[in-house]
Amino acid sequence: MGHHHQNAKMHAVTILANRPEAANIFTLEIDWIPRDKLLGGQFVMIWIPGVDEIPMSLSSANTTSTLTIQKVGEASETLGRMKPGDKIGIKGPFGKGFEPTGQNLLFIAGGVGIAPLMPAIVTAQEQGKEITLAIGAASGDAIAFRDKLTSMGIDIRIATDDGSEGHKGFVTTLVEELLAGGNYDQILTCGPEIMMAKLLELANLNKIPIQCSLERYMKCGMGICGSCDIDGLQVCKDGPVFDGQTLAGLEDFGKSKRDRSGKKIGF
Amino acid sequence: MGHHHQNAKMHAVTILANRPEAANIFTLEIDWIPRDKLLGGQFVMIWIPGVDEIPMSLSSANTTSTLTIQKVGEASETLGRMKPGDKIGIKGPFGKGFEPTGQNLLFIAGGVGIAPLMPAIVTAQEQGKEITLAIGAASGDAIAFRDKLTSMGIDIRIATDDGSEGHKGFVTTLVEELLAGGNYDQILTCGPEIMMAKLLELANLNKIPIQCSLERYMKCGMGICGSCDIDGLQVCKDGPVFDGQTLAGLEDFGKSKRDRSGKKIGF
């Protein structure tokens, strides 16, 4: 065919470990790695036989890979009960990931949005970049990768909804402070779209390039069914990571998405 | 698949030249070469659109390939009328070819049977082997590749049915003389099966290894239809070149073949 497409074949893979990561968040280690070097933000479709198939970012990929998952419904909860030796199906990896550029990077995670940021943070640190990470979470015990990030010596700023740790309130307020004080070359973020829409405004205001990782309901993950459409772009294939310039031109960003039937609905 | 099979895809190829080779025999040069190094005896299936598809040995393969064809019926006659620029279909190459071993080689061609021997003769000469070639033909003007063989300095012995050149009568008589005089390491032959059956006897009598290239009616050329069956071997895939040991164990060799329906018929 001559064209390098991300193939969408199903592979049965074995779960090697299931570790608690934070309140309501766990990490599955699987006996599988992507073919090419992983960019944070790239994701796989995980088939839980008899239950569902859902998109999931790869939170790391070395000799094994990990998925870091928040329990929100049947599929994620079923995954949470899985034990070493259990099997799941995997398709992918799919999509375009983060591409950190510049020296001084500001990462901003909303909740489990830290998962797709992790591979980018690790790579950026290996490349000797300066890293600041702002995390917004429901409470202090819901912050994933805390040990890992601390041992890496990352400068972490925390905002919690309940004020149990760090700034009480929105992470965006925290970011406004950081932007006022710091001199960042790039913002990389994943979290609720409303949060990211606000961050896009802040980035534009401060003339800092930004990359955001989006979520839409995904059926194929491979760019053909149209279920994840945002203004004619497919989040699964053209994203999930988009740059600020692209996002600024989209009518739907931060405003509306599609339900499983393709109907437009507001956020 | 991990298994190297001879693929049977159809390719349209262009005829570059159509040269007379001998009485009733012509050589087509085609804009196509086999993927791997050719062994004499390996063949292709040639599709003449609207007419037929027939097996044909490759008489050479370098930057282009050649087919050397005797006019015997509709397909071969249609090919004889083809001009540069005309197109034919080709599948292959198929089958197992000659493997010259030893220093002093006796090649024996019956009629157009010289065609599959040519690549083996050329290779053997390149490797510095001693070559004797016995040719049986209807008459002196029916001997193909005469100029080429002469310019190569090959020792040619001729037998003709009409006595117009060389020994009058069977080439096998000529071979009996050669075997009495010479000291051959191997016999390589292609021609009528009755001739080759006689040569197998002579080879066994003289304890000389022999390889014969057989013909059977071919439909698939790829070893699955069973049309070219000889004692459970498929001439297209297990042959067309067989060694004397294999042939000695076959009931059908020199005695019977199958018609297009699979019925056994005598020679």
Add this chain to the structure above:
Amino acid sequence: MITLDNMNIETSIAGLKMENPTMLASGILGQTGRSLLRVAKEGGAGALVTKSIGLEARTGHGNPGILELDTGLLNAMGLPNPGIDDFEEEVQIARRSNVPIIGSIFASSPDDFANLASRMAGHGADAIELNLSCPHAQGYGVEMGSDPIIVESIVKTVVEAIQIPVFAKLSPMVPDIASIALAVEKGGGHGVVAINTMRGMSIEPEMGMPVLSNKIGGLSGPAIKPVGVRAVYEIAQKVKIPIIGVGGINTGRDAIEYIMAGANAVQIGSGVHYRGIDIFKKVSQEIQDFMQKNNYSQLDEMIGIAGVK
């Protein structure tokens, strides 16, 4: 719209003019107006077929709904769609492409088909494609599309209800597809689209179960090309109305096989996965390259020639 020079590869189907013979097949990026627009502008498609739309919104089957196999794709999306009412905006946006918009619809009775067709026409579609062949949505597919009498009656009812051309898309899972095409012609249909996917299944041995949540899906892509070419060939021997060929088209040569079998235009679905959204441009270019090398100057010269030789 893209302009392609050298060879003339314009074609037309029942009065719809196309600058090149490649259309987007139904169900691929055809759910939103903006993605349709993009397939025309960025992708180079000569016409666009929408996702199949029904009377009501449907979420479709659960995930997994699709996977890639060694020789093609297998999907059981289950006809998800926002319903005909919500689809007006999408058609309106798609129309900005200036290429023909073909509204695909599915229903379970002739009257529902006619109802949907007139609303789709009202939304601004240039033609209607009747999906008579979905292999994995109970009550909406092959059951109807394999009976010539039902097919004729659906086509007739729709043709009488609207002013724009009506095409019927057929399933290959029948003993004699040409007789179904004949029923389309008899019903007054303006064109036949062949083929839809073939019912297939993929089982994951480690799990001991079918992968698709619906178990059975529709096979598309390279695997079904020989079946589609044969179907178009057989239909071309039997009917006079135009034929749109679809199934496993990835390259210009694939498209040419369909055209030589008798197709006036082709559709591409799975190929968007294999070669990207600009596959329509690539295939159009490859068709032109072939024509140049083989001394054709008009697409018309190739249409159906494999059936007359």
Add this chain to the structure above:
Amino acid sequence: MITLDNMNIETSIAGLKMENPTMLASGILGQTGRSLLRVAKEGGAGALVTKSIGLEARTGHGNPGILELDTGLLNAMGLPNPGIDDFEEEVQIARRSNVPIIGSIFASSPDDFANLASRMAGHGADAIELNLSCPHAQGYGVEMGSDPIIVESIVKTVVEAIQIPVFAKLSPMVPDIASIALAVEKGGGHGVVAINTMRGMSIEPEMGMPVLSNKIGGLSGPAIKPVGVRAVYEIAQKVKIPIIGVGGINTGRDAIEYIMAGANAVQIGSGVHYRGIDIFKKVSQEIQDFMQKNNYSQLDEMIGIAGVK
């Protein structure tokens, strides 16, 4: 006969015992007794199906009769065969293999089928396979095999005429293959074989014409595997008689998909081209390897499990 240790992959179909579940499919190396013998001894097949044999000798269609495509093979041999009388010697030789010999037959009426079947039984065949599904031989194939009433009557007539098991081989080119399988069961048939090839065509663009001399042929190999697996799955939901799965089996995993869908045994045809005559040994070994890794000890444990989960 080969002995395979470790896992037990023996199976049986209507009383025919097989040391492994792989059979040679009809039409591949099945025309002579000696090639059949070789497929068992050298190739490792657990049972052998002969070429389809008719009342009279037939030369079949002219060449080209077969070609390889990107996703499978396309053939229109046209049922060449020496006729039932000349076939006795071949069956006798094939019997030396000590594996079950299944005589495939084709005809155009129930009585001719019955006549052929009793002669094939007389020649020494252990079972009969009725070819109700040849896609490219006018009058002998899909026309009959797609009508449940005709199928039931053919099967019934044959079953009443002979003492050995009767299997019917079905075409996938029907809207509902399970209903045809049901007709086989109702007629008293002892097993169903699914699937035969699918009608397809390949056109060579440079020539502007179909490659096969018969124009239309039967598609086999990897392309049709998902269709075959689905067919076996659907049939297994509907009938109780054993099922023999065939279509695109190249590896142990392919065979296991069929077995999990409900097949008691499988047949391999095109795979002989892709992996050589010893594909039967290879596939048997791969099935054992899979069973070992996944804690199965008997083939039976896998049969049909994708249908119950």
